[in-house]
Structure formats: structure tokens, C-alpha cells
Amino acid sequence: MIEVKELSMRYGRTLAVDDLTFTVKPGRVTGFLGPNGAGKSTTMRAVLGLEVPAAGEALVDGRPYASLRRPMRTMGALLDAGAVHGGRSARDHLTCLARSNGIGRGRVAEVLDQVGLTDVADRRIGGFSLGMKQRLGIAAALLGDPAVLMFDEPLNGLDPEGIRWLRDLLRSLADEGRTVLLSSHLMNEMALTADHVIVIGRGRLIADTAMNDLAGHFQGDVLVRTACPDRLAAVMRAHGATVTAGDDGALSVRDLDAAEIGVLALSAGIALAELSPRGASLEEAFMRLTEDDTEYRTAPKEAAR
Numbered sequence: 001m002i003e004v005k006e007l008s009m010r011y012g013r014t015l016a017v018d019d020l021t022f023t024v025k026p027g028r029v030t031g032f033l034g035p036n037g038a039g040k041s042t043t044m045r046a047v048l049g050l051e052v053p054a055a056g057e058a059l060v061d062g063r064p065y066a067s068l069r070r071p072m073r074t075m076g077a078l079l080d081a082g083a084v085h086g087g088r089s090a091r092d093h094l095t096c097l098a099r100s101n102g103i104g105r106g107r108v109a110e111v112l113d114q115v116g117l118t119d120v121a122d123r124r125i126g127g128f129s130l131g132m133k134q135r136l137g138i139a140a141a142l143l144g145d146p147a148v149l150m151f152d153e154p155l156n157g158l159d160p161e162g163i164r165w166l167r168d169l170l171r172s173l174a175d176e177g178r179t180v181l182l183s184s185h186l187m188n189e190m191a192l193t194a195d196h197v198i199v200i201g202r203g204r205l206i207a208d209t210a211m212n213d214l215a216g217h218f219q220g221d222v223l224v225r226t227a228c229p230d231r232l233a234a235v236m237r238a239h240g241a242t243v244t245a246g247d248d249g250a251l252s253v254r255d256l257d258a259a260e261i262g263v264l265a266l267s268a269g270i271a272l273a274e275l276s277p278r279g280a281s282l283e284e285a286f287m288r289l290t291e292d293d294t295e296y297r298t299a300p301k302e303a304a305r
């Protein structure tokens with residue numbers, strides 16, 4: 001379990017993380033989402049004890065990471081796949097890590113196999129692609145067989161096969177009862193990968209919710225077709241709707257629901273050819289969540305459900 005409690009982090013005058021509280025629970029894949037600069041990496045660095053909080057704390061299995069007796073056996077993390085010594089082979093890199101953390105050599109071959117790097121294990125890391133370095137970083141995180149795993153943007157640099165592989169790996173780690181946290185600024189990637197999502201913007205919590213519920217919290221639009229679109233649009237606008245006309249003459253209507261639109265059309269004597277409520281897409285939900293932090297801060301948190 002990872003607990004972030006009332007955490008604030010500063011870089012000079014920048015408040016990178018602002019009174020952030022959330023818990024990452026075992027047995028599921030939790031996505032950590034937010035636009036660029038939202039504070040995801042800074043929060044993860046705080047969890048690893050790499051930065052000192054201005055306020056609050058971050059705990060791994062109830063303790064600060066720095067105070068863990070055998071940290072690699074408790075939590076594995078990948079923050080920056082590029083931060084490895086290019087002159088070594090993948091096998092040497094993992095063997096050094098294993099030795100300095102009291103982990104048996106046998107684990108090196110196991111994790112190389114788990115991430116699909118066995119065939120290139122004796123090549124210099126300097127010649128690895130970003131995707132291969134991501135796999136190596138994930139192997140290092142898995143080395144201590146930890147119950148908690150945390151990855152910063154692990155999908156970056158992976159090809160479609162690599163992305164599928166990582167999704168399956170994260171799923172199986174969560175199914176084994178481990179705590180899995182991964183960050184991304186891409187909603188669609190996360191939608192396929194995570195069960196639960198924590199969304200932050202400008203260092204503040206915006207949502208902490210099941211992935212399936214995210215789009216449900218946002219009303220989509222209503223698609224309306226009629227032979228008199230201009231007249232109907234004017235009537236709906238007069239009743240507070242936001243109306244956009246598509247190229248095909250269909251109207252996209254927000255701020256009125258389908259029943260209200262039906263009543264307005266009837267009272268104006270306008271026949272409708274189609275009236276279809278449409279749900280918001282996850283991408284749309286994410287954009288709307290993060291476009292204005294304060295407006296959407298009332299998005300449901302898990303504790304309130």
C-alpha cells in the first residue's frame with residue numbers, strides 16, 4: 001500500500017504538489033493521471049524519499065521509504081528508464097543491483113525472462129532503445145519480488161506489442177495481490193490499463209475513482225436531428241443550451257437533457273428525426289476534469305462513494 005498524506009512539495013517558489021492525499025490499494029492497477037507538470041513525478045519522488053516534503057508525508061506499507069530495512073523487497077520503482085550506466089550489460093546491471101541489495105543471483109535470470117530481455121542480456125545498455133530500457137527498468141523494479149510497484153510513464157517508448165505486454169504484466173502483478181501504481185498523461189492508454197484512477201492537476205487532487213465510473217460522472221451531449229435545425233437551435237439556446245451544428249446538419253446539445261429537448265421541440269411544433277443522448281468519452285472526461293482544477297474539484301472521491 002502507498003499512502004500520500006497531506007503532501008506538499010516545493011521547488012523554490014513553485015508549489016509542485018499541494019496538500020495531496022490519496023491511498024494506492026493492493027490488488028488493482030491504479031493509474032496516476034494528470035496533464036504535463038501536474039506533479040505526478042514529484043509525488044513519486046516523494047514516495048521514494050528522493051525529495052523532502054514541504055509538508056505531509058508519503059508512506060510505503062506504513063513507513064517512509066527511506067526507513068525500510070529492505071527497500072527493494074518492499075517496493076520496486078521505475079522513475080527514469082534512461083538513468084542507467086550505458087557501459088554495462090543488462091545482466092551486469094541487474095547482478096550489481098541484486099548483490100548490493102542481498103538478492104540471490106537466480107532472480108536476475110528470472111526477471112530478464114519476465115521482461116523479455118534474455119536474448120539481449122549480455123549487450124551493452126548504451127545500445128538499447130528506450131523501450132528496451134523501460135523493460136530493463138521494470139526488471140530492476142521486480143528484482144526484489146516486492147509487493148508494491150510504482151512506475152513513472154512506463155508506456156513511453158514501448159511499441160504496440162510492448163504496451164500489450166506491459167498491460168498483461170501489470171494485470172498479473174495486481175492479480176497476485178500487489179499494489180501497482182503507474183503514471184501517464186495519456187487517458188486512452190490508461191483506460192485500457194488501470195482499474196482505478198487518481199487524477200491530479202496543478203499538484204491537487206481532482207478525482208480518486210474507479211476507471212469505469214470516470215466517464216459516467218460527466219454528462220455527454222445529446223444528438224438531435226430535425227428538418228428545422230436553425231429554429232430548434234434558437235429555441236434551445238433561449239433555454240440555456242449550448243448548441244453546436246455538425247457538417248451533416250445534426251445538432252450537438254449540452255446543458256439540456258433529451259427529455260427537456262423533446263418538450264421544447266414539441267411546444268415549438270418542430271418534429272424530431274432523432275434524439276440520442278451520448279456519454280462522454282474517457283478522453284473528454286479527462287480533458288474536462290483537468291481544464292479547470294477548481295471547477296471540477298468536486299468530482300467524487302472514493303471515500304465519498
Ligand SMILES: Nc1ncnc2c1ncn2[C@@H]1O[C@H](COP(=O)(O)OP(=O)(O)OP(=O)(O)O)[C@@H](O)[C@H]1O
Nearest residue numbers: 011014016034035036037038039040041042043185
Ligand atoms: N527539479 C525541479 N526544479 C524546479 N521545478 C521543478 C522540478 N521538477 C519539477 N518541477 C516543477 O514542478 C511541477 C510538477 O512537475 P512534475 O514533473 O512533477 O509533473 P508531472 O505531472 O510529472 O509532469 P509530466 O507529465 O510532464 O512528467 C512543474 O511545474 C515543474 O515545472
